[in-house]
Amino acid sequence: MGERQLLSTRLSTLVSTVEEFDRLAAEALPELLDRATGHARRFLRETGQWADDISHEKLALRWGYELLERFLVSGRTEVPCRPFFLLDSIIAKYFSQPEPLCYHKDLLSPLGRFLEGMTSRAVVSRDALMALFYHLYGFGQGQVVRILGLGTVESQRVYKNFERWRQTGWQRAVAESGVSEMELRQIEEDKHRQPERLKAEADRLIRLVQTHYRRSEPEHFPCLTHQKWADLFEQDYDFDYRVWHLAMCRDCLVDVYELRQDELTDIQSPQIDLRLRPLQKGGIVSLFWTQQGGGNGHSGGQSAQRLSRTSA
Ligand SMILES: [Zn+2]
Ligand SMILES: [Zn+2]
Structure with missing residues (x-):
C-alpha cells in the first residue's frame, strides 16, 4: 500500500x-x-x-x-x-x-474576493490587520497611530514587521483570494471611471465581510458605546482591542474619529478609499509571480504555515 x-x-x-x-x-x-x-x-x-x-x-x-x-x-x-x-x-x-459567507454571491466578484481575502488574512496576521487601514481608507502608519492613540511602544509593536507585508504578505493574501493581476487592474479602472459606484459597492461589501470575520475573535467582537470608547481613550487602556476592533469595524472607527476629532483636525474622517496595492517605495507591486506560480498552494509547508495562528 x-x-x-x-x-x-x-x-x-x-x-x-x-x-x-x-x-x-x-x-x-x-x-x-x-x-x-x-x-x-x-x-x-x-x-x-x-x-x-x-x-x-x-x-x-x-x-x-x-x-x-x-x-x-x-x-x-x-x-x-x-x-x-x-x-x-x-x-x-x-x-x-x-x-x-459563501452564500453571499457578491463576494464572488473580484472586488468581493479581494475584500474578503484581505479581511480573512487579517484574522491571522497582524501585518494584514494593520494594512487594512491603508487598503480600505488610505491611512498611512502615522495617521493610524494618531487615530488609535497608540504610544511609541504600541506603535512599534504593531508595525514591527510591516515591511514584510509590502514585500510578501500582500502578494500572498491576494494570491490566496484568487484575484488575478488583470482583475486588480479592472477594479482600479472602475475606481478611476466610476469612483462613486465603486465606493458604494465596497462600502456594502466591507460591512458584510467585517461583520462576518469579527466573529472569529469573540473577545474583541462587541462594538462599544460612544461613552465606553471615550473612557477607553481617556484612561488609555486596551490597545489590542482598539487595534483589532477598529481595523474590523468601520462604524466604530468613524465613532472614534469623531470622538477624537479635536486632535485629528489634519486627518480626514475615515471614508472608503480603496488602495489595492501596498504603498511601495520604488514602483508598483504587481502579481506577476503568482501568474507563473499558479496554484502552488498545495504544498504541506504552506498549509502548516497558514494554519498556525501566529501574529505573523
Ligand atoms: Zn455572513
Ligand atoms: Zn464596532
Whole structure:
C-alpha cells in the first residue's frame, strides 16, 4: 500500500486519544486539505458558482483552509472519532447553515474576493490587520497611530514587521483570494471611471465581510458605546482591542474619529478609499509571480504555515 493510501486508511479509522488526533492531523494536513477543498469545489459547482479557472480553484482552496481550521480546532473535542468522517460532517454542517459567507454571491466578484481575502488574512496576521487601514481608507502608519492613540511602544509593536507585508504578505493574501493581476487592474479602472459606484459597492461589501470575520475573535467582537470608547481613550487602556476592533469595524472607527476629532483636525474622517496595492517605495507591486506560480498552494509547508495562528 502506498504511503498516501495508508494515510487515508488511518484517517478513516477510529482515533481514540487527543494526542493521536493531533499527530495524525499534523501528518495528514495535505490529505485533509485536499478533501476539504474538494468539498468546497463541489459546493460551488452544485450552486452554479463554479468556473474552470485559477480564480475559482484558489477560492475553493481558501475555503478548504478555512474548513480545515475549523476541523483542527473542534476535532480535538470530538475524540474518539474517525477524522475523515468528522471533517465531512463539519463541512456539511458549514454549507447547510442558513447563510455561510459563501452564500453571499457578491463576494464572488473580484472586488468581493479581494475584500474578503484581505479581511480573512487579517484574522491571522497582524501585518494584514494593520494594512487594512491603508487598503480600505488610505491611512498611512502615522495617521493610524494618531487615530488609535497608540504610544511609541504600541506603535512599534504593531508595525514591527510591516515591511514584510509590502514585500510578501500582500502578494500572498491576494494570491490566496484568487484575484488575478488583470482583475486588480479592472477594479482600479472602475475606481478611476466610476469612483462613486465603486465606493458604494465596497462600502456594502466591507460591512458584510467585517461583520462576518469579527466573529472569529469573540473577545474583541462587541462594538462599544460612544461613552465606553471615550473612557477607553481617556484612561488609555486596551490597545489590542482598539487595534483589532477598529481595523474590523468601520462604524466604530468613524465613532472614534469623531470622538477624537479635536486632535485629528489634519486627518480626514475615515471614508472608503480603496488602495489595492501596498504603498511601495520604488514602483508598483504587481502579481506577476503568482501568474507563473499558479496554484502552488498545495504544498504541506504552506498549509502548516497558514494554519498556525501566529501574529505573523
Ligand atoms: Zn455572513
Ligand atoms: Zn464596532
